[in-house]
Amino acid sequence: MxxxxxxxxxxxxxxxxxxxxxxxxxxxxxxxxxxxxxxxxxxxxxxxxxxxxxxxxxxxxxxxxxxxxxxxxxxxxxxxxxxxxxxxxxxxxxxxxxxxxxxxxxxxxxxxxxxxxxxxxxxxxxxxxxxxxxxxxxxxxxxxxxxxxxxxxxxxxxxRAPVRFLIAGIGDALSTWYEARSNRDSRSKNYIAGGQGMPLAGMAIARACHEALMRDARGAVAAAREGLVTPAVENIIEANTLLSGLGFENCGCSAAHGIHNGLSILPGCHSKLHGEKVAFGTLCLLVLEDRPQAELDEVFAFCEDMGLPTTLEAMGLGSATREDLLRASEAALNPGEATHATDAELTPEGILASLLAVDAMGRARLARG
Ligand SMILES: [Zn+2]
CATH class of the missing domain: 3.40.50.1970 (Rossmann fold)
Structure with missing residues (x-):
């Protein structure tokens, strides 16, 4: 390209x-x-x-x-x-x-x-x-x-704002690198000028976003909880706002946002913030793309440390039926949804399986403590 x-x-x-x-x-x-x-x-x-x-x-x-x-x-x-x-x-x-x-x-x-x-x-x-x-x-x-x-x-x-907002921003920024990689692998267009090929700058920014999160998110949340501005907090504000923003626009979104949009048709998760749902969608994206277990473990551990949802229960969807989740999975595949930029075979049943698999792994991890 x-x-x-x-x-x-x-x-x-x-x-x-x-x-x-x-x-x-x-x-x-x-x-x-x-x-x-x-x-x-x-x-x-x-x-x-x-x-x-x-x-x-x-x-x-x-x-x-x-x-x-x-x-x-x-x-x-x-x-x-x-x-x-x-x-x-x-x-x-x-x-x-x-x-x-x-x-x-x-x-x-x-x-x-x-x-x-x-x-x-x-x-x-x-x-x-x-x-x-x-x-x-x-x-x-x-x-x-x-x-x-x-x-x-x-x-x-x-x-000074509730720390939940910063954590949600971290959830949104978490998707940036993984969705950029989807778009690179599926050779999809970004959101610039009607859709262009991804520039090297976009990938570099998405990678920098990911590195900042892995390095500083835990320290930033601890400091922000106390109302403190530390270098870690400043790095995470930049990652959530600038790096994540430039990353998604120049590289594109995929199933993390597509599944967010699909799940948003279910009233159960309406009390959840955008980034909280996107974090869960990121875990589903990794399952859909058949990423190594070590990578899944890393992202699960990160979400657990942040207090980002890793189970359907934590998403407010504990009482959602299989039919509800299948409808949401179908909605995630509506024409034009970002899900289509995912480098995987995409069916409603496959999306549903990813939701249930993430939920099962998330519950098992919490039960182990
Ligand atoms: Zn987003």
Whole structure:
């Protein structure tokens, strides 16, 4: 495969105290901005954000995020902008707030600033937005014509958020290398410019993501639990946000995300975060691809140390029937699902077998202690 494509956000900044520099960053992108803020973040940090905006002299309209990234919310915010034509749309919050900001920016042809207040997914850096329906069911990914102009993460905010978000981000980042390898082996296209061959840079980043997780995730979670910012925490924030984001976009997703999407049709796992479900999907991917037991053992041990789910029970699916799981397996193979980039023979029965095999191994390991 000779053609290849690479895409990324234009600038990434990860620094303590960045919440006090929002105004400065907005000013570097243009004279006016519409800022979409998560309601909890607005309550907690709103005064500091306002102070930095006032100091920078940017004309800012602020909108509180309604809680779901869906068409109606995007329309509401576009209408709120009226004829003001802001130079930049900024999102300050979690993945859904940032994805909404990207979609609003696409409507208004504005620049994009993503300020991530948690490190729970790799959404911030990507040039796509996951859209949902008002009730929280997945609608579809929207591929944008531009990437975020600036992605900012403040580690102080990340460690003040519940540690479960950081752990979920680790689960999402865990899939990056394994799914990149699937895409390389199946010679699938990435998500750049309508689908290009995978660049060497993509694989190098996915590998760096994996190495950071294996080296630093355990220490990072221990420190973050105490609200501490250590080098391990900073490495994991970068792995979860930048490395995982660039890795999945430039290499592609496979069955870890496809099985996540399939399982998401079952209400039992609706209380689980994206990365928690993706971690379980990663274990299923390794079974589907017939990877060596030593590799499975390594990933199981990692998930157990992190507190990421390794059984159906832990996924909230303890009472799911075989029929439920078969329906989810079929959904994982819907046309266009990332599962198809997996380098394996793919049938609903095979997916179901991988779910049950991971569950059996996970339960056996827990019983052994
Ligand atoms: Zn993901």
């Amino acid at each position: 000779s053609e290849r494509g690479y895409g990324s956000c234009a600038k990434y900044i990860q620094r303590r105290g960045e919440i006090d520099r929002v105004g400065e960053h907005l000013a570097s992108l243009g004279a006016s901005a519409l800022v979409i803020v998560d309601p909890f973040i607005d309550e907690t940090y709103g005064a500091r954000v306002d102070a930095s905006i006032a100091a920078a002299g940017v004309a800012v309209q602020r909108v509180i995020f309604g809680g779901e990234c869906w068409e109606g919310e995007v329309d509401r915010i576009v209408a709120a902008a009226g004829d003001s034509r802001p130079a930049t749309i900024a999102g300050i919050g979690g993945g859904k707030t940032l994805d909404t900001a990207k979609l609003v920016a696409a409507e208004l042809d504005a620049r994009i600033l993503c300020f991530a207040t948690v490190a729970s997914t790799d959404a911030p850096t990507s040039g796509l937005a996951m859209r949902y329906f008002e009730d929280g069911r997945t609608d579809r990914p929207i591929f944008l014509t531009r990437h975020p102009d600036m992605v900012i993460v403040d580690p102080e905010l990340v460690v």
